Amino acid sequence: MSAEPAPGGATPRGDSLLSERLKLAGRAALAPLINVLAAAGVTPNSITVAGLLLVIAASLLIWQHFLLAGAIFLAIGAGLDAVDGGLARAQGGGTPFGGFLDSTLDRTGEAIVYVGIVAYWLEASAQPFVPVMVAVLALSGSFLVSYSRARAEAAGFAASNGLAPRTERLLILVAGLVIAGLGYHLALPLAMLIIAALAWITVAQRIWSVSKQAAASATTTSPDPEALTEEN
Numbered sequence: 001m002s003a004e005p006a007p008g009g010a011t012p013r014g015d016s017l018l019s020e021r022l023k024l025a026g027r028a029a030l031a032p033l034i035n036v037l038a039a040a041g042v043t044p045n046s047i048t049v050a051g052l053l054l055v056i057a058a059s060l061l062i063w064q065h066f067l068l069a070g071a072i073f074l075a076i077g078a079g080l081d082a083v084d085g086g087l088a089r090a091q092g093g094g095t096p097f098g099g100f101l102d103s104t105l106d107r108t109g110e111a112i113v114y115v116g117i118v119a120y121w122l123e124a125s126a127q128p129f130v131p132v133m134v135a136v137l138a139l140s141g142s143f144l145v146s147y148s149r150a151r152a153e154a155a156g157f158a159a160s161n162g163l164a165p166r167t168e169r170l171l172i173l174v175a176g177l178v179i180a181g182l183g184y185h186l187a188l189p190l191a192m193l194i195i196a197a198l199a200w201i202t203v204a205q206r207i208w209s210v211s212k213q214a215a216a217s218a219t220t221t222s223p224d225p226e227a228l229t230e231e232n
Contacts, residue, residue, distance in 0.1 A: 015161060015205070017168045017198075027086060030079075034086040044088040048102050051080030055109035059116030065124065067188070068181030071174050074113060078170045081106060106166065107146060113173070114139040117188070124185075131189040138192045141199025142169055148206040157213045162202030169195050 037047070054077030061070035084102060088094035094102075118135050121128045145165065152159035164172075176191025 015163060016165055017163055018171075023167070027082065030082055030086060034083060034090055037083070037087055038090040042087065044084040044091070044094060044098055045101055047080050047084040047087060048098075048105055051077045051084065052105045052109050053077075054080065056112055059112045062113070062116040062177065063119040063123075065120060066181075067120075067177050070116070071177035071181060074170070074177065075174050077109065078174075081166075103146075103150075107143065110142055110166075111139065117192070121189075131192065134189060134192045134196055138196035138199060141196055141203060142166075144203045145169075145199050145206070148203050148210075152206065152210045155210075157210045157217075159206040159210055161209050162205040164195070164198035164202045169199065172198075 054073050058070045058073035058077060061067075061073060081102070084098075085094070088098060114135050118132050121131045121135070125131060145162065149159045172191050172195050176188045179187035179191075
Protein backbone atom coordinates (compact mmCIF):
# COMPACT_ATOMS: atom_id res chain seq x y z
CA MET A 1 0.00 0.00 0.00
CA SER A 2 1.07 3.50 -0.69
CA ALA A 3 1.90 5.69 2.22
CA GLU A 4 2.30 8.92 0.32
CA PRO A 5 0.97 11.98 2.09
CA ALA A 6 -2.46 13.13 1.16
CA PRO A 7 -3.03 16.63 -0.14
CA GLY A 8 -4.58 17.70 3.11
CA GLY A 9 -1.54 16.61 5.09
CA ALA A 10 -3.00 13.32 6.25
CA THR A 11 -1.19 10.07 5.57
CA PRO A 12 -3.44 7.08 5.03
CA ARG A 13 -2.73 4.40 7.64
CA GLY A 14 -1.26 1.12 6.41
CA ASP A 15 -4.06 -0.93 7.95
CA SER A 16 -4.64 -3.62 5.30
CA LEU A 17 -4.70 -7.29 6.30
CA LEU A 18 -1.41 -7.92 4.49
CA SER A 19 1.63 -6.04 5.72
CA GLU A 20 3.75 -4.01 3.33
CA ARG A 21 6.64 -6.35 4.09
CA LEU A 22 4.69 -9.36 2.78
CA LYS A 23 3.71 -7.49 -0.36
CA LEU A 24 7.32 -6.47 -1.00
CA ALA A 25 8.39 -10.10 -0.50
CA GLY A 26 5.85 -11.19 -3.09
CA ARG A 27 7.13 -8.66 -5.60
CA ALA A 28 10.72 -9.79 -4.94
CA ALA A 29 9.70 -13.41 -5.62
CA LEU A 30 8.28 -12.38 -9.00
CA ALA A 31 11.39 -10.40 -9.98
CA PRO A 32 13.18 -13.28 -11.82
CA LEU A 33 10.09 -13.98 -13.95
CA ILE A 34 9.69 -10.28 -14.71
CA ASN A 35 13.33 -10.05 -15.79
CA VAL A 36 12.92 -13.01 -18.16
CA LEU A 37 9.76 -11.54 -19.68
CA ALA A 38 11.38 -8.13 -20.07
CA ALA A 39 14.39 -9.67 -21.82
CA ALA A 40 12.05 -11.55 -24.15
CA GLY A 41 10.26 -8.34 -25.11
CA VAL A 42 6.89 -9.41 -23.72
CA THR A 43 4.61 -6.39 -23.30
CA PRO A 44 2.76 -5.59 -20.05
CA ASN A 45 -0.54 -5.33 -21.96
CA SER A 46 -0.18 -8.90 -23.23
CA ILE A 47 0.32 -10.10 -19.64
CA THR A 48 -2.79 -8.15 -18.60
CA VAL A 49 -4.87 -9.83 -21.29
CA ALA A 50 -3.42 -13.26 -20.46
CA GLY A 51 -4.38 -12.74 -16.84
CA LEU A 52 -7.97 -12.00 -17.84
CA LEU A 53 -8.12 -15.14 -20.00
CA LEU A 54 -6.97 -17.24 -17.06
CA VAL A 55 -9.59 -15.64 -14.83
CA ILE A 56 -12.28 -16.40 -17.44
CA ALA A 57 -11.08 -20.03 -17.45
CA ALA A 58 -11.28 -20.03 -13.65
CA SER A 59 -14.86 -18.77 -13.77
CA LEU A 60 -15.87 -21.50 -16.22
CA LEU A 61 -14.23 -24.17 -14.07
CA ILE A 62 -16.02 -22.91 -10.96
CA TRP A 63 -19.33 -22.92 -12.81
CA GLN A 64 -18.71 -26.56 -13.76
CA HIS A 65 -17.97 -27.41 -10.08
CA PHE A 66 -14.19 -27.77 -10.50
CA LEU A 67 -13.54 -25.47 -7.55
CA LEU A 68 -9.95 -26.50 -6.82
CA ALA A 69 -8.89 -26.13 -10.46
CA GLY A 70 -10.75 -22.81 -10.60
CA ALA A 71 -8.84 -21.61 -7.56
CA ILE A 72 -5.52 -22.49 -9.21
CA PHE A 73 -6.39 -20.66 -12.43
CA LEU A 74 -7.68 -17.67 -10.46
CA ALA A 75 -4.50 -17.51 -8.38
CA ILE A 76 -2.28 -17.59 -11.47
CA GLY A 77 -4.43 -15.06 -13.33
CA ALA A 78 -4.47 -12.71 -10.36
CA GLY A 79 -0.73 -13.16 -9.92
CA LEU A 80 -0.17 -11.87 -13.44
CA ASP A 81 -1.65 -8.58 -12.28
CA ALA A 82 1.49 -8.08 -10.18
CA VAL A 83 3.67 -9.22 -13.07
CA ASP A 84 2.32 -6.69 -15.60
CA GLY A 85 2.99 -3.77 -13.27
CA GLY A 86 6.51 -4.95 -12.50
CA LEU A 87 7.15 -5.58 -16.19
CA ALA A 88 6.01 -2.07 -17.07
CA ARG A 89 8.45 -0.62 -14.52
CA ALA A 90 11.26 -2.87 -15.79
CA GLN A 91 10.69 -1.59 -19.32
CA GLY A 92 10.90 2.05 -18.33
CA GLY A 93 7.43 2.78 -16.99
CA GLY A 94 3.88 2.14 -18.05
CA THR A 95 1.68 4.08 -20.43
CA PRO A 96 -1.64 5.82 -19.70
CA PHE A 97 -3.43 3.27 -21.89
CA GLY A 98 -1.67 0.40 -20.11
CA GLY A 99 -2.85 1.70 -16.75
CA PHE A 100 -6.38 2.11 -18.06
CA LEU A 101 -6.39 -1.38 -19.59
CA ASP A 102 -5.03 -2.98 -16.44
CA SER A 103 -7.59 -1.30 -14.18
CA THR A 104 -10.49 -2.04 -16.52
CA LEU A 105 -9.61 -5.70 -17.03
CA ASP A 106 -9.06 -6.15 -13.29
CA ARG A 107 -12.65 -5.07 -12.66
CA THR A 108 -13.84 -7.19 -15.59
CA GLY A 109 -12.11 -10.28 -14.24
CA GLU A 110 -13.47 -9.73 -10.76
CA ALA A 111 -17.02 -9.52 -12.10
CA ILE A 112 -16.55 -12.63 -14.27
CA VAL A 113 -15.35 -14.70 -11.30
CA TYR A 114 -18.38 -13.71 -9.26
CA VAL A 115 -20.66 -14.62 -12.17
CA GLY A 116 -19.06 -18.07 -12.24
CA ILE A 117 -19.58 -18.48 -8.49
CA VAL A 118 -23.23 -17.39 -8.73
CA ALA A 119 -23.79 -19.81 -11.63
CA TYR A 120 -22.25 -22.58 -9.54
CA TRP A 121 -24.53 -21.83 -6.59
CA LEU A 122 -27.64 -21.66 -8.76
CA GLU A 123 -26.95 -25.22 -9.87
CA ALA A 124 -25.42 -26.72 -6.73
CA SER A 125 -27.54 -25.20 -3.96
CA ALA A 126 -31.13 -26.10 -3.18
CA GLN A 127 -31.61 -22.62 -1.71
CA PRO A 128 -29.23 -20.29 -3.55
CA PHE A 129 -30.87 -16.98 -2.57
CA VAL A 130 -28.72 -16.24 0.49
CA PRO A 131 -25.31 -17.11 -1.01
CA VAL A 132 -26.18 -15.26 -4.22
CA MET A 133 -27.12 -12.14 -2.25
CA VAL A 134 -23.84 -12.43 -0.33
CA ALA A 135 -22.02 -12.58 -3.68
CA VAL A 136 -23.86 -9.45 -4.83
CA LEU A 137 -22.83 -7.62 -1.65
CA ALA A 138 -19.24 -8.79 -2.05
CA LEU A 139 -19.03 -7.73 -5.69
CA SER A 140 -20.71 -4.35 -5.18
CA GLY A 141 -18.49 -3.64 -2.18
CA SER A 142 -15.39 -4.64 -4.12
CA PHE A 143 -16.29 -2.32 -6.97
CA LEU A 144 -16.91 0.54 -4.55
CA VAL A 145 -13.50 -0.02 -2.96
CA SER A 146 -11.90 0.60 -6.34
CA TYR A 147 -14.25 3.45 -7.24
CA SER A 148 -13.71 5.25 -3.94
CA ARG A 149 -9.95 5.29 -4.50
CA ALA A 150 -10.24 6.41 -8.12
CA ARG A 151 -12.71 9.16 -7.27
CA ALA A 152 -10.65 10.35 -4.32
CA GLU A 153 -7.46 10.51 -6.35
CA ALA A 154 -9.27 12.38 -9.11
CA ALA A 155 -10.21 14.96 -6.46
CA GLY A 156 -6.61 15.21 -5.26
CA PHE A 157 -6.81 13.00 -2.16
CA ALA A 158 -5.16 9.68 -1.22
CA ALA A 159 -7.39 6.68 -0.56
CA SER A 160 -5.30 3.52 -0.76
CA ASN A 161 -5.95 2.66 2.88
CA GLY A 162 -8.39 0.11 4.27
CA LEU A 163 -8.53 -3.47 5.49
CA ALA A 164 -9.18 -5.23 2.21
CA PRO A 165 -7.82 -3.86 -1.07
CA ARG A 166 -7.93 -6.16 -4.11
CA THR A 167 -5.03 -8.45 -3.17
CA GLU A 168 -6.49 -9.27 0.23
CA ARG A 169 -9.93 -9.99 -1.23
CA LEU A 170 -8.50 -12.29 -3.89
CA LEU A 171 -6.50 -14.27 -1.33
CA ILE A 172 -9.63 -14.82 0.78
CA LEU A 173 -11.59 -15.88 -2.31
CA VAL A 174 -8.88 -18.30 -3.47
CA ALA A 175 -8.68 -19.79 0.03
CA GLY A 176 -12.46 -20.25 0.13
CA LEU A 177 -12.42 -21.97 -3.26
CA VAL A 178 -9.57 -24.29 -2.27
CA ILE A 179 -11.22 -25.36 0.99
CA ALA A 180 -14.61 -25.78 -0.72
CA GLY A 181 -12.93 -27.78 -3.47
CA LEU A 182 -11.58 -30.14 -0.80
CA GLY A 183 -15.13 -30.89 0.33
CA TYR A 184 -15.88 -28.22 2.93
CA HIS A 185 -18.52 -26.44 0.85
CA LEU A 186 -19.49 -23.87 3.50
CA ALA A 187 -16.02 -22.35 3.13
CA LEU A 188 -16.95 -20.56 -0.10
CA PRO A 189 -20.05 -18.70 1.14
CA LEU A 190 -18.17 -17.92 4.35
CA ALA A 191 -15.28 -16.48 2.34
CA MET A 192 -17.72 -14.39 0.32
CA LEU A 193 -19.35 -13.13 3.51
CA ILE A 194 -15.95 -12.10 4.87
CA ILE A 195 -15.12 -10.35 1.58
CA ALA A 196 -18.45 -8.51 1.61
CA ALA A 197 -17.97 -7.31 5.20
CA LEU A 198 -14.34 -6.26 4.68
CA ALA A 199 -15.08 -4.53 1.37
CA TRP A 200 -17.81 -2.36 2.85
CA ILE A 201 -15.66 -1.61 5.89
CA THR A 202 -12.86 -0.58 3.52
CA VAL A 203 -15.23 1.75 1.67
CA ALA A 204 -16.22 3.35 4.99
CA GLN A 205 -12.54 3.69 5.96
CA ARG A 206 -11.74 5.45 2.71
CA ILE A 207 -14.69 7.82 3.02
CA TRP A 208 -13.58 8.68 6.55
CA SER A 209 -9.96 9.15 5.46
CA VAL A 210 -10.91 11.44 2.57
CA SER A 211 -13.25 13.46 4.80
CA LYS A 212 -10.37 14.11 7.21
CA GLN A 213 -8.05 15.06 4.36
CA ALA A 214 -10.68 17.40 2.94
CA ALA A 215 -11.21 19.04 6.33
CA ALA A 216 -7.46 19.47 6.82
CA SER A 217 -7.11 20.89 3.31
CA ALA A 218 -9.93 23.36 3.89
CA THR A 219 -8.32 24.48 7.16
CA THR A 220 -4.92 25.10 5.59
CA THR A 221 -6.21 26.85 2.47
CA SER A 222 -9.03 28.98 3.87
CA PRO A 223 -8.15 32.67 4.19
CA ASP A 224 -8.08 34.21 7.66
CA PRO A 225 -11.23 36.40 8.03
CA GLU A 226 -9.37 38.83 10.32
CA ALA A 227 -6.56 39.20 7.81
CA LEU A 228 -9.06 39.98 5.09
CA THR A 229 -10.64 42.65 7.27
CA GLU A 230 -7.29 44.30 7.96
CA GLU A 231 -6.37 44.27 4.27
CA ASN A 232 -9.65 45.93 3.35
